[in-house]
Amino acid sequence: MAENKKLKIVVGYPPTISAKGVPLLSQNRQFQYFNNPTFLFPVAMGTAATWLKNLGYKTYWKDCIAEGLNTEQFFEFLDEEKPDMFIFDTKTPTIKKHWEIAKVLKEKYPHLKLVLCGDHPTALPLESMQNSPIDFLICGGYHDFASVDLADALENKKEIPKGIWYRKDGKIVENGRYELKKKLDDAPIIDRKFTHNERYQKEFNLAGRPLAYIMSGRDCWWGKCTFCVWDHTLYPLGTFRARSPENVMEEVKYLVDEIGVKEIFDDCGTITVGAWLKKFCNLMIESGYNKKVMYSCNMRFGAINAEECKLMKEAGFRLLKFGLESGNQETIDRLDKGTKIEAVEPSCRAAKEAGLMVHLTIMVGYPWETKADAMRTYELAKRVMLKGYADVLQSTTVIPYPGTPLNRDAVKNRWFRDEFDPYDYDAYDMAAPVFKSPDMTLEEIQQMCNKIYSIFMDPRYIAMRLLKIKSWQDLLYTLKGAKAVLGHVEDFSRPVPQAE
Ligand code: SF4
Incomplete structure (x- = not known):
């Protein structure tokens, strides 16, 4: 004490x-x-x-x-x-x-x-x-x-x-940057009663309740994507640290045994792969906690193979969240995403064949992307979703937060729309696109977001979802997802704020 x-x-x-x-x-x-x-x-x-x-x-x-x-x-x-x-x-x-x-x-x-x-x-x-x-x-x-x-x-x-x-x-x-001298394992396991984990249960992606967010590392071992604000400010390249698999396992046990958690989302920017992931999966399997809790995380295309997907499934993993960002390789390269469009379908398929769920995150409104480019993103997302290789998606407009290379390039290249003031920080709230588009109006960019969400309304997608409902829990999860989609559509259907 x-x-x-x-x-x-x-x-x-x-x-x-x-x-x-x-x-x-x-x-x-x-x-x-x-x-x-x-x-x-x-x-x-x-x-x-x-x-x-x-x-x-x-x-x-x-x-x-x-x-x-x-x-x-x-x-x-x-x-x-x-x-x-x-x-x-x-x-x-x-x-x-x-x-x-x-x-x-x-x-x-x-x-x-x-x-x-x-x-x-x-x-x-x-x-x-x-x-x-x-x-x-x-x-x-x-x-x-x-x-x-x-x-x-x-x-x-x-x-x-x-x-x-x-x-x-x-x-x-002016006292420089804080440098971590200790190991992440030196930090205590979060006391979820003290911090009221029950207040953080409104989340449509996760099926198990109660749920808990953890981070097995901070933030992302790739750490280069030019729009990624955390990985250019809080945890820039070279500062990534992962907790040991044993330390994460200790938190999993606490969450299950003491808090009754049914699903964990590991919000590390990208979960550590390779030997770390193998070790963690084996700990989950050997301890039997793979049967007690579902585990979901952020993932990158091409970072794991089919065998690793199977091991993750066996270890209790449920959902992998992939940053698709765009259906155009040029955009992916300009963002320094380090992924390949041709890896999208095989990665999703491998995850699905292993029994994992796939969530795609997509952005529109890049200053260099035309309507035809944005449509390519939509078509790719639709193809992957309707083939059953992905289950859920979310679509947003790209926002270049201060501190990111994308923000610096935007200022340098005058990518912001004319009436947008880069120092009007309130306006980075995604209420309206901040970039000019080569050939789309602001409303058309917002509509593109909604068009991507409209994939959820495709009768083929709905039929696939209905066929997957096997229990009340599945039904509840699907209804919550539908409500969230309508909420997102509403958020992107607000009138675009006009310049004063
Ligand atoms: S992979 Fe994701 S978390 Fe990692 S740098 Fe890119 S956007 Fe950020």
């Missing part, structure tokens, strides 16, 4: 209320306000809260978004508990809102130390230090490790660790 520390620390998200809907922060690499929200458990933040609590800090988990707290309710909580520090996470479309919230909090609670982390503050740390009264900014991923280091420095009056920006004598101390 750790000795009690003096600091009282809140970890989470402030109320982030918007007429646009519920903001999807957490592991959402592609931000959206949703009418039909899903709440993904924020793994690094949950680890930070658990770790601080375990170390003896009086810690509070306050995800006001998932908890549905408004500003007054959050103030009531702060008035009552009087914490010393609030660590919160943000992204580009919410950064301005969070700067304003920081101002309000600082005015009302001058003693409350505000600690900001996330991909946008990491990409542009000086900007957030200048535009808001935050006390500290964690520059880099691994903000759970950094939060623990910061708390230790404040509790024990030590030097502020490298990678955490702060103020001294009224001046901003």
Whole structure:
């Protein structure tokens, strides 16, 4: 039992209320306000809260978004508990809102130390230090490790660790990037009761309930895709770390035995393959947990072969989420995706033949793609879905977040539509495409998103889905999926905001 520390620390998200809907922060690499929200458990933040609590800090988990707290309710909580520090996470479309919230909090609670982390503050740390009264900014991923280091420095009056920006004598101390010195296995297993895993059950991709999000690595061993904000800000090339298979297995056992979890989604950008995957699968099989829980994860085309698909199925894997992104090889190459269009069908087929489900993620609205190119993406997705090689898809417009090579290229090459201001961060919320298209209007790009979703309405797809319904659970899963598709279509059918 750790000795009690003096600091009282809140970890989470402030109320982030918007007429646009519920903001999807957490592991959402592609931000959206949703009418039909899903709440993904924020793994690094949950680890930070658990770790601080375990170390003896009086810690509070306050995800006001998932908890549905408004500003007054959050103030009531702060008035009552009087914490010393609030660590919160943000992204580009919410950064301005969070700067304003920081101002309000600082005015009302001058003693409350505000600690900001996330991909946008990491990409542009000086900007957030200048535009808001935050006390500290964690520059880099691994903000759970950094939060623990910061708390230790404040509790024990030590030097502020490298990678955490702060103020001294009224001046901003630019303190570099946070570098992980420990192993990911050194972090504790997230306490799901303390962090209210039950609030993170609205998710249409996963069949088992209760479900839990974990990360077996951060973030992606490929790490190059030019649009991928996490892998160019929080966890850039060379900083990828994976937990050991044994450590992940320990979390699986805890989730099943203590929380009753029926499905786990491993939200590592791409799960580690090769010897790591083999070892993890064997641990699942030998321990018998392959029969107790379903496991789903992100995957890359061409990263695993048919044998590995079979082993994953035997190990309890259920769904693999592949980034298709585009049906055009030129786009894939320009994005530095490192995959081949010709690998799409064989990869999906191998997964399906092994009994796994396949989820495709697709984007439209690339500044160089014509309508004919976007149609090629649609045709590929449709072919794969109607052949039964993929089960689910999601389609979004591409957004070049600050900190990504795609954003830098967009500024350099003037790819943004004329009325779009790259510094209007609110407008990165996917309410409208941000790029000019060679031959499509903004509405046509949005419609292309919906056209891709319309594959779900194809009678051949519906017939295939109906034939797969074998139980009430299958039926429920299918109905939830249908509801989510309608929600997505609604999100992309909103009128495109016009320039003032
Ligand atoms: S494969 Fe996925 S997680 Fe990895 S860099 Fe590309 S988009 Fe990001």
